[in-house]
Amino acid sequence: xxxxxxxxSDRVPRLHEEPEIIKFIRLDAVQYEGDxxxxxxxxxxxxxxxxxxxxxxxxxxxxxxxxxxxxEHHFDGWTLIPSPNLYLAAVAMRTTRLRIxxxxxxxxxxxxxxxxxxxxxxxxxxxxxxxxxxGKGNFSIExxxxxxxxxxxxxxxxxxxxxxxxxxxxxxxxFDGKYNRIAVPSTVxxxxxxxxxxxxxxxxxxxxxxxxGRAGDNLYGFMxxxxxxxxxxYVNAAHEAGHEVSGANYxxxxxxxxAPTDKEAKQLQERAQASAWETMIxxxxxxEEAKLFMPLFGGAVVxxxxxxxxxxxxxxxLTGARxxxxxxxxxSMPKDVSRxxxxxxxxxxxxxxxxxxx
Numbered sequence: 001x002x003x004x005x006x007x008x009s010d011r012v013p014r015l016h017e018e019p020e021i022i023k024f025i026r027l028d029a030v031q032y033e034g035d036x037x038x039x040x041x042x043x044x045x046x047x048x049x050x051x052x053x054x055x056x057x058x059x060x061x062x063x064x065x066x067x068x069x070x071x072e073h074h075f076d077g078w079t080l081i082p083s084p085n086l087y088l089a090a091v092a093m094r095t096t097r098l099r100i101x102x103x104x105x106x107x108x109x110x111x112x113x114x115x116x117x118x119x120x121x122x123x124x125x126x127x128x129x130x131x132x133x134x135g136k137g138n139f140s141i142e143x144x145x146x147x148x149x150x151x152x153x154x155x156x157x158x159x160x161x162x163x164x165x166x167x168x169x170x171x172x173x174x175f176d177g178k179y180n181r182i183a184v185p186s187t188v189x190x191x192x193x194x195x196x197x198x199x200x201x202x203x204x205x206x207x208x209x210x211x212x213g214r215a216g217d218n219l220y221g222f223m224x225x226x227x228x229x230x231x232x233x234y235v236n237a238a239h240e241a242g243h244e245v246s247g248a249n250y251x252x253x254x255x256x257x258x259a260p261t262d263k264e265a266k267q268l269q270e271r272a273q274a275s276a277w278e279t280m281i282x283x284x285x286x287x288e289e290a291k292l293f294m295p296l297f298g299g300a301v302v303x304x305x306x307x308x309x310x311x312x313x314x315x316x317x318l319t320g321a322r323x324x325x326x327x328x329x330x331x332s333m334p335k336d337v338s339r340x341x342x343x344x345x346x347x348x349x350x351x352x353x354x355x356x357x358x
Contacts, residue, residue: 011128015067015099015323016198016218019248022316022353023066025325026342027103027253028053029297030070030087032077033332036282046080050087052335056342057091057098063346067099069133069325072106074142076283085118092126101131103253103325104202104220108136108153109146112160112180116167116188123192130192132168133220134161135202138293141284155179161201169196200251206233213237213245220325223254223315224295231320247358252321256301256328257337258308258344265302268337273298275332299330305348312349317358324353 123130172185259265329338
């Protein structure tokens with residue numbers, strides 16, 4: 001497939017643009033469904049899973065989704081995407097309208113200059129469809145294997161984020177930090193299409209939400225009761241710093257299962273939750289940490305199209321977010337089930353939420 005050469009005016013609006021509508025993003029983890037024992041790894045199965053997930057993205061575009069995002073994880077078969085940008089480049093070559101981004105890149109694990117270069121490559125290859133999502137990483141077992149303590153994670157993230165944004169916004173830069181040093185003036189090539197990418201930054205704590213607002217960046221969070229008030233904190237902090245933001249700059253995430261009836265959806269949820277719990281405990285997560293992530297990986301919004309519509313409308317009302325990031329392909333769930341969720345959501349839920357007003 002050749003790279004599109006459309007003009008600037010034909011490029012797909014970025015996710016935070018068009019605040020008058022709700023935008024819908026498919027979030028993929030691309031989990032390995034085979035045996036995790038290293039000696040039983042099946043490369044053919046991994047290839048089939050990648051191809052099936054890319055087909056899901058192609059179908060999502062046909063159904064009218066606005067974007068696709070993918071996770072980043074390491075050290076086991078929880079996901080087959082240790083390198084989000086490599087996967088997203090493959091998606092870009094099979095699609096033309098989907099926005100593509102990371103949910104999220106674990107900025108503490110990487111060289112920020114390299115990620116700035118990859119962001120530029122992805123944006124050029126996709127004709128300006130790249131989004132940039134960053135965070136500190138959510139699973140303790142991955143941080144521990146890299147040898148990072150919580151204090152080190154904080155310090156690395158903030159320094160790496162400073163260099164990443166500086167590299168994307170400016171030319172001929174130098175940098176002298178604790179973890180990164182660029183002594184000779186340097187410029188990222190290729191740079192993304194302008195204006196500079198506005199990153200989606202993951203945050204859970206109120207002080208982090210306010211910090212993102214003051215910087216004028218986009219906010220990424222979860223659809224949960226404790227998220228109430230985050231939009232107000234974010235908008236107020238942004239306005240005090242001279243930035244204009246709204247719910248269109250707020251991406252909220254949850255997992256969904258849509259089936260013809262509530263009963264069928266609940267049965268699927270029970271299977272998904274059992275698999276998610278078994279897998280997270282099998283990875284070595286402490287039980288309290290596994291409980292925290294169950295809504296994201298075990299089906300949080302579940303039911304018939306009408307039930308899911310009602311629950312998501314309530315979630316949008318609660319959070320004030322106008323960007324929905326949805327996990328639909330849950331571990332151990334047959335692909336035809338996740339595709340049923342995607343199809344029912346796109347045809348019977350999404351049209352009713354597109355112009356939702358909180």
